[in-house]
Amino acid sequence: MYRVPTDDYAFLLSEYFERDVVAHATDGDLTAGDAVAVIAAAGEFAVEVLHPLNAVGDRVGAALSDGVVTSPPGYVDAYRRYAEGGWAGTFLPKDIGGEGVPWTVHGALSELWSASNAALSLCAGLSIAAALALNAAADDEIRDTYLAPIVAGRWTATMNLTEPQAGTDLASITTVARPQADGTWAVTGQKIFITWGDHDLAENIVHLVLARTPDAPAGLAGLSLFVVPKYLPDDGVPGSRNSITTVSIEHKLGIHSSPTCVLQYDAAVGRLVGELNGGLAAMFVMMNASRIGIGVQALGVADRAFQQARDYAAQRVQGTVVGRAPGTPIAQHPDVARLLISMSSRISAFRALSMQLAVWLDAAQQDDSTQARELAEFLVPIFKGWVTEEAVAITSDAVQVHGGVGFIEETGTAQHYRDARIFPIYEGTTAIQSNDLVGRKMLRDRGRTAEQFFALIEKDVVELRASSDAVAARTVERLDRALAAARRATTALVEHAASNPRNVFAVSVPYLTLCGLLAGGWAHARLLAAQLRRADTDDRRVIEADFYGVHQLSRVHGLLEIIEAGEVAVGEKLA
């Protein structure tokens, strides 16, 4: 059974940060206490409605027949209940009919949807991201037509970027949009990898499509964004069918219930969103939210996999456990215990970082804080890249804890392992995240934001240094060393950039990993500090902080060696 991490969120929202971050972000409309109540209610829905469909969704999968995509049994009803419960609009602004909860609450809810049903959560997450993009960039007519039904969960939305020749390289997009006499655009082209591109959960599907107008400049500067609905809206309800065909759906390693479509647009009727040739900027709103969303999704699935492994290990008796009484479950085997705490300590770090990111995003909006915005932009690729890679490792650890039965599909842990493998790929691979981190967030200001980030960590280390606790002392020492390594790594990258850019991009993923490990160490230092402020004897957070310091932070020194070396091989020999 999935146990909702409500207590962890309560701790994060009310003890981890120096103030009630929910109250601050909402001008007192909501408190951390209110947020926890919302999280608990969402948790109930996730456990009762979404979670039971996860396995059947994997087994049956989405199906395409006669051009129509059907979702697995139970999905239509579950999505209807999701919409009726008002969850589709929770995070969307009040002025378009949403509830306008802050990022902190949204982040927590996203974790629950993903942990209970990662494939279905994609449909929800993409619709939210699309609504944000439309709200930010579209004209009133489009906003009036499309936002209300998305907020209500009656319509869903998709993101159409990829084409067979244009994956990572969006400049190669060839889908064309031709102006029509009535002010609409005729969109023609093929888009692939369209998540929830067709399905039967909603009355209508709103596609946001990157395309090129006939006279547009080449490359990224010539992309415009169009809204192209499955059914043309007619007085607020879906009218005639637009000329969009679902050519096929992919047979994938995981997230089987999420239909991944090849969509063919044949002069489909679309409307321009925002400025002509301003498509990338408009899409970036959506991409940024989606990248955070995938990091949170990875956190959710990792936690679900961990919980299943922990529950199995807690009841499975096998052999004698060293230093323990006969009949002790395998959870107490030193190596199983190592795997379990290795998983849980990383997950705790992910969740704290997710909330930190949310707090910065809220502050960027609420206080118009440049520092918060810069720090959030710096952390997004780290969070997406590092958490998704680690989620793959954690779901693999969960299989390992199960031993032979972990390899049997009916156990259910293999599904998490399969599902998780897409996280470091979609919404930008880890290499893309690391290019963004190093190229755009780090080198562009020659490490200024990076140093802002390191200085924040240093401040917390100083605070922890005052503690007399033994684990605190060890944590300070480890974090000090890791921080020194991170600064040296940053200097090395700046120097690489001056001498040979290939050296930068050959070690940008190791640099991203180093930053992720450091960020996790920072999170644990603060979790530890918050826990030590408590007078209770629950030492899970203390053990996790200590374990993370030994088993994860210790990795940064090897990574520094890699980063300082730059590109070792030109790679020609191997290709």
Place this chain on the structure above:
Amino acid sequence: MYRVPTDDYAFLLSEYFERDVVAHATDGDLTAGDAVAVIAAAGEFAVEVLHPLNAVGDRVGAALSDGVVTSPPGYVDAYRRYAEGGWAGTFLPKDIGGEGVPWTVHGALSELWSASNAALSLCAGLSIAAALALNAAADDEIRDTYLAPIVAGRWTATMNLTEPQAGTDLASITTVARPQADGTWAVTGQKIFITWGDHDLAENIVHLVLARTPDAPAGLAGLSLFVVPKYLPDDGVPGSRNSITTVSIEHKLGIHSSPTCVLQYDAAVGRLVGELNGGLAAMFVMMNASRIGIGVQALGVADRAFQQARDYAAQRVQGTVVGRAPGTPIAQHPDVARLLISMSSRISAFRALSMQLAVWLDAAQQDDSTQARELAEFLVPIFKGWVTEEAVAITSDAVQVHGGVGFIEETGTAQHYRDARIFPIYEGTTAIQSNDLVGRKMLRDRGRTAEQFFALIEKDVVELRASSDAVAARTVERLDRALAAARRATTALVEHAASNPRNVFAVSVPYLTLCGLLAGGWAHARLLAAQLRRADTDDRRVIEADFYGVHQLSRVHGLLEIIEAGEVAVGEKLA
């Protein structure tokens, strides 16, 4: 297309070691040149017959219907051709009708079978291991009855250890064998996870079953080994059906064409193999060969996954490659190049270690060398544990190189990722390997064999130190430091053992990993030395050695920190 690593084997067998190891092991019957010819012939068979069935085997899988297991299309014919080609008996001794090739040749062939069809290779490998066990322990009557058809590939064999309550803990086995008046035994019980436990590839299936006789002592000391055939042999051919039922086959994450059976024995007719209550010792012959086999299997699948990723990256053009002309394929992207060489450099290390292990096993047999036997026994768990864990990582890297299409099943790379996940589990999980390494191979002689191993490495480092090559100098420096870390780690474990055994087993997997990384570094130092002896300009081995030193050997220092810390958490909080 799968490219057979014949050239790498030629290099290993004739240049890597200081003498022709094949000639030495066979008293000159075969030379390294002969061995390469055998490997090339096997490679042709693997590419033409086994490899084309790998994807269909995954897609269709083995099926159970009315108690009968059917293999995927093409498998019956492929196995018949494997038998007719004489491959089943290649490694088996000449005195029982085999060809008696040495371990070096067997190791190479095993890699090819696994790379081309991992699931099918299990059937072949288990049959060989069973024949070795029977040959070593069984009486003449059993040997006369069973060995010839296994050597000829007409019958296959299985290994029956696991029961629902007895996985890692064989002491809990409850299957019982009751003596019959005619000298046979009536075997009753349920065995699970029986690989190729039933199928249609062979005329008969020979089950080796661990069971307990009625008056046997409790625990491991009361286990006896029985041979229990699917059909009772009648004058050399399969006669009446024995009472063994295939209850079910598992629905697994990978290796779909390998039927994993639940077998029910109902007073099935069996014969005792070897001594009463000596079952575990007899089975250990089989287990040891099987553990090496799984390490080699992991090498094969890792190489296959690497090759596919390399081939994809060599033709896929996407975006501009930094420092390269437009239209350069993604293989030249610094991060893709990093992933590819990261994979290939580990694979080269695995293959060299596989041959080292084979050379020691041959020497233990041929020269009756105690040192070779001890070193082989020390390396087996390292090889099995480290290579299988890394194979999972490498197949994951292969998916990553493909980006989004890697997640699509039709691409084929996802199959390797799914197949590989069982390698660190079956034939003893990585934790079991690390217990074996630390408990039996390391602590028992207080690090004497470990030190023998380290001294060998040191000797090669000294030789490389004489080189004027820059990569050689860097390699020496890195290996020196890694060696110092390994010695400190060994001392730490000896000290942990004296103070608290839980500290030992909480870090035994990190110790195994450290030893694996070091062994790989040793392999690369010798590959580099052998390459530098050549006058050609092919620098793949030089680049791989350099890359491995930076990206892999650098990890040992973080692992040392973990090993010295011992158990951080008791784990009670999490269970």
